Amino acid sequence: MTEIAVYGASGFTGRLVVAELARRGVRVVLVGRDEGRLRRVAVAGTAAGTDADVRVAGVEEPAVLVAAFDGCAAVVNCVAPFESFGEPVVRAAVTAGCHYVDTTGEQPYLKRVFDTFGEAAEGAGVTVVPALADDGGPGDLIAHLTAAALGRDAPVESLTIADLRLPGGVSRGTARTALANRRLWGRDGGLHWVDGAWHRGTVARCETVPVPEVGAEGERGELKVAPFALPGIVTVPRHVPARRVEAVMRAEVAPLFTALSEELVEALPDGPGPAERAAARWLMAAYADGADGRRARGAVTGTDGYGLTAVIAVEGALRLVAGGSAPGVLAPSQAFDPADFLAGLEPHGVRWSVRA
Numbered sequence: 001m002t003e004i005a006v007y008g009a010s011g012f013t014g015r016l017v018v019a020e021l022a023r024r025g026v027r028v029v030l031v032g033r034d035e036g037r038l039r040r041v042a043v044a045g046t047a048a049g050t051d052a053d054v055r056v057a058g059v060e061e062p063a064v065l066v067a068a069f070d071g072c073a074a075v076v077n078c079v080a081p082f083e084s085f086g087e088p089v090v091r092a093a094v095t096a097g098c099h100y101v102d103t104t105g106e107q108p109y110l111k112r113v114f115d116t117f118g119e120a121a122e123g124a125g126v127t128v129v130p131a132l133a134d135d136g137g138p139g140d141l142i143a144h145l146t147a148a149a150l151g152r153d154a155p156v157e158s159l160t161i162a163d164l165r166l167p168g169g170v171s172r173g174t175a176r177t178a179l180a181n182r183r184l185w186g187r188d189g190g191l192h193w194v195d196g197a198w199h200r201g202t203v204a205r206c207e208t209v210p211v212p213e214v215g216a217e218g219e220r221g222e223l224k225v226a227p228f229a230l231p232g233i234v235t236v237p238r239h240v241p242a243r244r245v246e247a248v249m250r251a252e253v254a255p256l257f258t259a260l261s262e263e264l265v266e267a268l269p270d271g272p273g274p275a276e277r278a279a280a281r282w283l284m285a286a287y288a289d290g291a292d293g294r295r296a297r298g299a300v301t302g303t304d305g306y307g308l309t310a311v312i313a314v315e316g317a318l319r320l321v322a323g324g325s326a327p328g329v330l331a332p333s334q335a336f337d338p339a340d341f342l343a344g345l346e347p348h349g350v351r352w353s354v355r356a
């Protein structure tokens with residue numbers, strides 16, 4: 001029977017991933033640094049029908065980590081922040097011959113994974129797909145489909161990826177991650193892509209975007225946006241022939257990430273409760289301008305960003321295990337058929353639309 005390892009299984013997102021694997025009847029290996037916390041998750045999982053296996057391994061113990069992943073078909077990494085602790089888990093997964101996905105949204109870490117692990121993953125015959133969360137996954141897939149609506153391989157003059165969610169509860173791990181990445185997320189806005197290369201800092205070319213077709217029901221006209229370091233900047237130029245790619249977030253949400261302090265973060269609960277999760281809506285949109293003046297826009301939306309992140313990461317891991325993706329480090333749209341992957345999320349309440 002297929003076994004999938006979850007690193008950081010005792011964290012807020014890790015527990016949701018364990019529950020989603022259990023729901024699908026997959027055997028889970030819970031991996032992390034603290035045996036007591038992992039066992040509590042395993043006991044809850046066993047009660048819910050999971051046949052769980054606990055393996056203790058810190059990120060500073062490479063050989064122990066590799067041994068923990070031994071025999072697993074894939075690793076789902078839910079550590080926080082990835083900037084500090086993500087890379088040893090990728091390295092160990094590849095060394096152990098496991099496919100790999102994670103839930104990062106952190107640009108610098110994400111770029112390092114592409115820059116560092118491609119050759120090793122190809123050599124090991126495994127596929128690494130980082131950033132399979134509710135922003136990096138659907139954002140990458142909808143950007144691909146929106147650009148494709150201009151015509152197959154048509155040159156794209158500019159592509160804007162927009163995270164248009166309204167303010168809502170975040171987990172303590174997300175807040176810690178935001179704090180760790182604050183300089184990049186808050187001040188220079190991260191990377192942008194122009195003329196075949198990534199550049200530091202953002203160009204605030206776009207201050208508003210049109211209300212998308214789905215996910216912003218009740219809103220009209222234009223939405224105010226601000227530059228933001230979304231993961232799609234690192235993944236989308238790998239499969240969309242765009243001269244320029246930039247990323248923005250709703251203007252009222254972006255400053256919340258820069259207002260965080262250590263005290264505020266540590267006072268947060270580990271994650272939003274069930275009612276808050278159910279009420280939260282996430283919304284990723286893409287706006288493409290073709291070199292020939294044609295335009296397209298697309299959007300993908302759903303509720304419960306944390307629950308959906310677990311679904312997206314598990315769906316990705318299981319698709320990698322099923323086979324068909326090339327070995328190496330790949331963007332979501334390179335590893336999976338974008339429309340088919342989004343269709344797989346529809347039973348979980350995800351809606352999407354693309355219009356040229």
Ligand SMILES: NC(=O)c1ccc[n+]([C@@H]2O[C@H](COP(=O)([O-])OP(=O)(O)OC[C@H]3O[C@@H](n4cnc5c(N)ncnc54)[C@H](OP(=O)(O)O)[C@@H]3O)[C@@H](O)[C@H]2O)c1
Pocket residue numbers: 007008009010011012013014032033034037058059078079080081082085103104105133134135136171172173174175177270271305306309
């Ligand atoms: N982009 C998105 O849309 C999205 C959505 C969901 C989650 N995420 C990201 O996913 C990550 C997890 O979030 P979360 O809320 O689940 O965080 P969390 O509850 O704080 O969980 C973090 C996990 O990392 C482990 N960890 C922390 N420091 C470690 C270390 N030094 N060595 C080994 N393990 C360590 C923790 O282990 P212990 O339990 O032992 O402390 C825990 O299992 C965050 O980076 C978050 O931003 C992103």
